[in-house]
Amino acid sequence: MHTVYLDNAATSFPKPPCVAARMRTYVDEVGASAGRGLYQAAQQAGFITLSLRQRLGALFRFDDPAHVILTPGNTWGLNMLLLGALRPGDHALVSAVEHNAVMRPLRQLERRGISFDRIPCDAQGRLRVEQIENLLRPNTRLVLIAHASNVSGAVQDVAAVSAVCAARGVPFALDAAQTAGHLPIDFAALHLCALSVPAHKGLLGPQGIGALLLRSDFAETLEPLVSGGTGSASDSEDVPAYFPDRLEPGTPNLPGIYGWEAALDYLEGVTVEAVAAHDRALSARFLAGLHDMSGAVLFGPDETERRVAVFSLDFPGQDNAEVAARLEESFGVLTRCGLHCAPSAHRTLGTFPRGTVRFSFGWFNTEKDVDHALAAIRAVSVG
Numbered sequence: 001m002h003t004v005y006l007d008n009a010a011t012s013f014p015k016p017p018c019v020a021a022r023m024r025t026y027v028d029e030v031g032a033s034a035g036r037g038l039y040q041a042a043q044q045a046g047f048i049t050l051s052l053r054q055r056l057g058a059l060f061r062f063d064d065p066a067h068v069i070l071t072p073g074n075t076w077g078l079n080m081l082l083l084g085a086l087r088p089g090d091h092a093l094v095s096a097v098e099h100n101a102v103m104r105p106l107r108q109l110e111r112r113g114i115s116f117d118r119i120p121c122d123a124q125g126r127l128r129v130e131q132i133e134n135l136l137r138p139n140t141r142l143v144l145i146a147h148a149s150n151v152s153g154a155v156q157d158v159a160a161v162s163a164v165c166a167a168r169g170v171p172f173a174l175d176a177a178q179t180a181g182h183l184p185i186d187f188a189a190l191h192l193c194a195l196s197v198p199a200h201k202g203l204l205g206p207q208g209i210g211a212l213l214l215r216s217d218f219a220e221t222l223e224p225l226v227s228g229g230t231g232s233a234s235d236s237e238d239v240p241a242y243f244p245d246r247l248e249p250g251t252p253n254l255p256g257i258y259g260w261e262a263a264l265d266y267l268e269g270v271t272v273e274a275v276a277a278h279d280r281a282l283s284a285r286f287l288a289g290l291h292d293m294s295g296a297v298l299f300g301p302d303e304t305e306r307r308v309a310v311f312s313l314d315f316p317g318q319d320n321a322e323v324a325a326r327l328e329e330s331f332g333v334l335t336r337c338g339l340h341c342a343p344s345a346h347r348t349l350g351t352f353p354r355g356t357v358r359f360s361f362g363w364f365n366t367e368k369d370v371d372h373a374l375a376a377i378r379a380v381s382v383g
Contacts, residue, residue: 074210082102097125121154141170171194293378
């Protein structure tokens with residue numbers, strides 16, 4: 001049976017062919033660690049690592065490659081940000097639709113004397129920006145927002161959030177898990193202190209690698225979470241004071257670095273603007289097809305300009321897990337069912353603890369995929 005992959009919010013698939021090819025090149029032909037030798041292979045690995053930092057900087061309008069910190073993934077980057085920046089007595093603000101990659105570290109920090117508040121969202125998962133001002137405290141040290149919800153697909157008005165934070169002098173950080181590679185992001189224009197991104201979603205790279213872009217003065221305030229060898233300052237048992245080494249201990253994920261660098265090269269040729277237009281076109285087609293279906297309920301905005309191509313559906317009167325299984329077994333449509341590691345978002349949308357069936361489109365999906373998914377939804381929604 002032909003399958004239609006609609007779980008791009010979890011990880012993009014397929015990848016551009018160049019990704020696997022470059023990873024294989026590293027494994028088969030290079031093999032050396034960057035920053036751990038002066039021989040040619042090690043230097044080549046170092047050049048590719050630098051190229052990755054530079055490509056990420058160019059993509060997000062960030063001109064400081066030394067503060068493009070490579071991480072084992074977005075969750076790691078968010079933990080590095082939260083646990084590294086907040087101290088006992090500090091306060092943070094997050095949205096009411098955050099992923100557990102943010103909420104679980106905050107719960108840990110809460111037990112260490114750090115407090116946080118959730119900025120309310122409306123029934124579609126959109127941030128109530130006007131309430132931020134009243135939630136800020138003298139000890140608020142960080143505002144961290146998911147650019148788009150991995151449940152509702154709602155894109156937040158981060159420019160408005162940035163304006164409030166800038167006026168009050170509060171550092172503003174963005175979790176771009178669902179928007180990096182899908183929407184243009186300008187680090188400088190948003191006055192960000194930090195931007196965390198994964199490789200494996202809209203940036204079309206492999207799993208197990210991500211990046212945390214840090215404004216230089218804010219980076220100085222972060223306490224390293226993990227320490228170890230960096231290939232630099234080996235005469236000292238103290239963590240290096242300079243970046244990126246200060247926040248990048250251990251042997252880097254070179255296969256991931258090679259694969260991600262190739263993916264970003266591919267994305268530069270495609271352009272993020274083209275991806276955004278493609279997403280909007282598929283979203284419009286999907287939304288139009290859902291309008292006449294009574295057996296499937298959509299959560300999140302119904303305007304393409306206010307969302308990414310991530311759609312949560314509920315099938316009243318049916319078990320959503322059984323619906324997801326039928327979509328795969330009978331129609332080859334691959335979705336994700338449940339709470340999507342975001343119980344706070346589901347509570348906001350009114351779908352907790354039932355959860356939803358999530359359909360998420362990517363660069364390699366087509367109009368034919370949308371039509372096939374709609375036909376499958378129509379079939380399962382009537383039982």
